[in-house]
Amino acid sequence: MNERTFPSDEERGLLRDAVRRLLERHWPVDQAVELSRSGTAVRAQWKLLAEQGVAALGTDPAEGGMREIVLVIEELGRAASPAPVLSAALLNLLRLDERDTPLAAMRGGDACVVLAMDGADAAPALTWADNRISGEIAYVEAAHAATHFALLVPGPAVVFVQANAEGVHLDATPAMGTQGLYRLRLDGVAGVHRPLPAGAPRDLAAWSRLGLSGRAWGAAQRAFELVVDYAKIRRQFGQAIGSFQAIQHKLANVHIALQGLQLCNANAALQYDLGTAQWHWFSAAAWSLAGSNLRLAMLEIQHTFGAIGYSEEHEAPRHFKQVHLDVLRHGGGRRAREELAAFFLDGDGGTLPEYDLGVAGNAFRQEVRAWLAENWAGQQREAHEKLSFKKREYNKEFAHALGRTGWVGLSWPRRFGGQERSALEQIAFVEEIERVDAPRVGAPVQAAILQVYGTPEQQERLLPEILRGEAIYGMGYSEPDAGSDLASMRTRAERVHDEKGDGWLINGQKIWTTTYWGDYMLLAARTDPDAKPRHAGLSLFIVPMDTPGITIKTSTTMYGGSFANVFYDNVRLPADAIVGEVNGGWKALTGALATERGLIGGGIVMKVARAFELLCAHVRTAEAHGRPLRDDALVRDRIGDLAAQIEAGRQMMMHCASQVDGGETPLQDAAVSKVYSGELMERFGEAALDILGMVATLGEGSPGAILRGRIEQNLRHALMWAISIGTNEIQRSLIAQRGLGLPR
Incomplete structure (x- = not known):
């Protein structure tokens, strides 16, 4: 770990609260659009932010580094504020010679400096000769409020000019229905020239992308919060629209997309602050996700608002526009995907960066x-x-x-x-x-249940077998006509007292049981058929699979494995086979499923990560139509996109782990991780087929099969993870109801 001292999480929270309060007081929602058109209003707000220390972010990591910069810019996105905080932060991070520059005045709030970048990563369109700058640059934000401009010129270098200097011209360039962008023309304007440090152009673009990603996320998150509240009160057909499954699942998808990007933004900022060698990689992954996740999220948010969101008087349109304007800068996600593809496909290729654990x-x-x-x-x-x-x-x-x-x-x-x-x-x-x-x-799940609910005798007898790697357990949950609806299961467990002693008699059928060949089955059965509610009458049992009365009928799965229908016909168990209290199985069962989902989300994304690295290794040496496959532009774009998606899944895994280590049970976040990772595995499988073509469909045993048929088998296997341990539709409802508070 880096030994530098950084602000604490608590201090970052205080900073966020302070900036949000300031914006709420001085940049009210109902006036944000009108205020943005006034250069005077923007400069006044800039002065207030500077007095809070915001204009100095980036000068000293101990006082505020990239994480604090992104945090503040997220708040500007929420408030639809064009204050040039990102410009100031970028200039601070460059560590320029400040003599004769407006940088000191900028940090005090007396100068409003706008760093004019067209955001396209193109060669500078400006020239510097005889101590004067000429040329033009597009897409300059808040130019009407600037007291000074900072401009990139060949060298590379930054030139500072006064906004009111002779030869400075501004042309408004409306975009996405907004009035906030300008084309800046300079005709031989005198300025102060400062050379950039080595590597600065690449860093500058990465810093800017991370800031823009944060601002776009803040805008999207604000719109999302608004639409969730709207869905709770807007009524159609006699009920709140938030109770409709279609709306719940739509908003759950938006939540998943926003969480994935927020985690990646935060991690990229952290990696920069720590000075890790691959922070550019993490920044590129976040920027790629920003383009795809946020644009889709804003479309879904507008769909949920319906016609009310079309009005310019509503907040939603300004956030929709800001998101699209922000994520298209610097070449958009396409440029970031190319950077990621180059990392994996060029030369000997790379592997996914290891996390500091x-x-x-x-x-x-x-x-x-x-x-x-x-x-x-x-x-x-x-x-x-x-x-x-x-x-x-x-x-x-x-x-x-x-x-x-x-x-x-x-x-x-x-x-x-x-x-x-x-x-x-x-x-x-x-x-x-x-x-x-x-x-x-x-x-792991069965062991966890035994540790919490098992009797001392069960724990002493069964746990050592698992610990030694000697015992394998199946899970007997799903039934015909029940599936994920565990409360509807009908397999019966009846208490019996006869000449054989006290015990339980099991009758019923379980389906889709994958580890039917194990030593034991953790079986859920109904012990009270009249219980109200229905889930109150369930209990759990440990069933040795060699017990008489068990019949196993196997089926081959579409992914090349097998599962079984398991029939229990008068299966006699001893009285101590029950785990936990009679009729107390629901709590243990749902807790176990939540635990398993948290484990499964991380496990799935690591499987995808492994398959991705194998795919990249193959692409690096493969040819298609007589040309290296890794030179195909579409292949490179897909590889870059997959890398970013995998990084989001890995960050969800790390997020759940941090909650567990903090003593929390991440129920909703575990569901997010499970849904995202399971569907990521499907997307990966489909993308791999697109990249490789028909040869990727050859299965194990086929001559010429890639990786012994692993590519196509992964896709067939992926389908299970969207259904297993509670279908993703059930998980989306859980996210919407428990995570977002939407009505049931």
Whole structure:
């Protein structure tokens, strides 16, 4: 970790609150559009912001670095304010020689300096000769409020000129129905010339993109908050429109898109503040997402507002326009996707940047990597990879070897033999397991239920088997006519007292059971058929799969694996087979599902990340129609887009982990991660087919199959993750109702 001192989260929160209060007082919502047209009003607001210290952001990381810059600019986006905070921050970050420049006056609020960048990353359109600047530059924001302009010229360098100097001309250039942009023409204007530090042009573009992404996110987030509130009160057909599933799912999608970008923006800013080598990569990923996520989000927000959102008197239109104007600068997402593609496809290519998981997480990553190099390599791994997909899910020898490390109990409490490692250490473990395509081990959800709800005898008897990698559990939830509606399950568990003693008699059917071949089944059954509400009558049982009365009928799945219909006909269990209280299974069951969704979201995105890196490695050496595939512009665009989407999924994973390590249960965010990652796997599979063509459809065993058919198998397997552990539609309803507070 970088040793520099930065503002704390609490201090950032205070800064956000202070800026928001200032804007609410002096830049009221109902006057924002009119105030923006007045150069005097913009300068007055700039003075107030400078008095808050905003104009000095970027001069000293200890007082305010990139995270604070982005935070303040997000608030300007919410308020639809054109105050040139981004210009000031960029100039501060350049660390220029300040003699004879307006920079000191700018920080005091007495100068309003606008950095004029056309945002297209083109060669400077301005010339500097004989201490005078000439040329023109487009898309200059807040030019009507400027006291000075800062202009990029070849060298590279910045030239400062007074806005009222002879030879400075402004032409309004309305765009997206707004009046905020200008074309600046300069005819031999005297100025102050300052050379840029080495590498500054690239940094300047990356800084600007990150700021614009933050402002666009702030505008979109404000519009989203408005539309969520609107959906709670707007009534159609006798009820609030927010209770309609179509509206709930639409707004859940917007929430997912906004959260993914916000996390990526925050991480890119953090990486810059820490001085990490790959902060440009993280910035490019955020900028690519800004273009796709925010434009789609604003369309969906406008659709939800309906006709009311068409009125220019409403807030929504100004945010719609601001988002589109911001995310198209600097070449838009296309330029960022090219940068990402170059990272993965040019030369020997790169891999997704590793996260700093803290001292313990980083050390554990290396420990796991070294262990796998010894225990999952050579002939053992080669032999396993030659098996069919159906037979590669589990490897008994590997499971027992891993069991000897104690890592099956990474997150378990020590009283159960676990290691109580952090969520970040668990991420390190799963990342390394996925990196070498190792098979799964253990039963994390079942173990968690046993630890919370199991009796001391159950814990003593069953948990050590799981910890040693010796026991595999299935989950018996879904039923015909029930599926994700767990409260409707009909499998019965009846208490019996006869010559065989006290026990339970199970009758019913479970479907789509994937780990039917395991040693045990964690079975949900109805113990009170008359319970009100229906979910109150469910209980959980541990069922050894060799118990008489169990019939298994397998089916081959479309992804090359198998699942089973499992029939329970008078299956006799001992009285102590129940886990937890009678009729208390719903709480344990839903808690387990929430836990599993949090785990699954991160696990899925790591699977996609691994498949993505394998795809890039293939594209780097493949040809199509006699040309290198990696030179195809459309291929490069898709690769860059996938990289950014994967980064959003990884950030969601990290966000859930940080909540867990903070002692929270991230129910809604786990659902966000599960929905996004599952559908990302589908999108990745479809994109891979587009990139590679028919050859990618060849399955295992086919001559010429790429990666032994892994590409097409990944797509077929991806469909399961949008349905498993609660369909994504159910998850969207959860996000909308519990996360956004929409009515049921």
